[in-house]
Amino acid sequence: MPVAATISEGIFKPYLEIEGNRCLSGKLEVSGAKNSALVLMAASLLTEEKVKINNVPDLTDIHGMAEILLKIGVKLKKTLPNIEIQADNLKHTELPYELVHVLRASFFCIGPLLARLGKVKISLPGGCQIGERPVAEHVKGLKSLGALVSVEHGVVTASVCGSKKRLKGAHIVFDCPSVGATETVLMASVLAEGNSTIENAAQEPEVKDLARMLNRMGARISGAGGPKIMIEGVKTLYGCEYKVIPDRIEAGTFLIASAITRSPLLIEPVIPGHLSSVLQKLKDCGCKINIEKDVIEIIPREIIGVDITTQPFPGFPTDLQAPFMSLLATAKGTSVITEKMYENRMQHVSELQRMGASIRLQGNTAVIEGVPELSAAPISGRDLRSSAAMVLASLAAKGTSMVSGLNHLDRGYSEIESKLNGIGAHIIRHQPNYNH
Secondary structure, three states: OOOHHHOOOOOOOOEEEEEOOOOOOEEEEOOEOHHHHHHHHHHHHHOOOOEEEEOOOOOHHHHHHHHHHHHOOOEEEEEOOEEEEEOOOOOOOEOOHHHHOOOHHHHHHHHHHHHHHOEEEEEOOOOOOOOOOOOHHHHHHHHHOOEEEEEEOOEEEEEEOOOOOOOEOOEEEOOOOOHHHHHHHHHHHOOOEOEEEEEOOOOOHHHHHHHHHHHHOOOEEEOEOEOEEEEEOOOOOOOEEEEOOEOHHHHHHHHHHHHHOOOOEEEEOOOHHHHHHHHHHHHHHOOEEEEEOOEEEEEOOOOEOOEEEEOOOOOEOHHHHHHHHHHHOOOEOEEEEEOOOOOOOOOOHHHHHHOOOEEEEEOOEEEEEOOOOOEOOEEEOOOHHHHHHHHHHHHHOEOEEEEEOHHHHHHHOOOHHHHHHOOOOEEEEEOOOOOO
């Protein structure tokens, strides 16, 4: 009988009780993309008119961003999966530290606030502790647009000189294709005076999604989704209604759930082109993939080892490195995973080893010798994607596992246990009584 006292994170932490080694069957529904929805919420600050965003996932990060927007004077109506935002009375230029510190995506507000109000003060962001994730490229881009930016004691202060309080178009070349910096500069430059160009831009689908919504609001952006983005500055943006793209990382996690349990599943809705590198690795592992419009059918066969190196899009996504390692721990043969994006994103290795996985870690490279079976254990996810990896490993393990770290899991996966239970999993969420 599971007891909360066995959970590695502590006696009062919520956890999932997962019965492993069950066959799954049916269809999994993919929610809207977290990493798009958060930045689109920030982009809504660029206009006084109402912006309605549809297909927004029900996540703690979404609720956190909504709370931040309310604190700075935004009118917000949240009836998920829809959110209405109107920033017609935007006055506050300083974001609340206690909220910003725990939500990295809050930093996306810097570009819109600077463009709208001419000044902003925001603490350096928090989020999962998976690496440095510096904001140097963000700062570089904003300075190129004419902003005065300083970073002191963990606080970023930015302002625009001149009576117009308007940024100036610029040619910006990033040292690395940072998704966050690309989105920050994109939002800041749409209201700038003159034209801007972003070279070595991030090519992730979420960047293209942002540009598409901004264009619907009246921006003039071309090239998003490629390495060079052109922006013609406009004086005003307008309200719009926009639907968030499906979450490619949740879709990838569900595909891996199929493979690790050796269970055929249907995953929808998806944009298959957003998952090309993941689908190729699953095929290399021995899975059969059928695609019809926005539906993927995956039929696992014998899973064999593959090598993976994480890269910016369209390469293999770092956000699926941990979940895929859970799969490869059960594969036949040897696999090698090299993490090139973040220096501290192997926190799941020790937890998988507790379940009987054979993994040797050499810096940011993991050598995985597949084992016939994982064994249930009390385990903990230490960041968002490693927590998903723990759920996947538990689905395949012999016995009943207890997975803590749900504060991370709930940031990126909406109702994951109910979705998995709907296709045959047996997962119970335990919320210990703190008053007991």
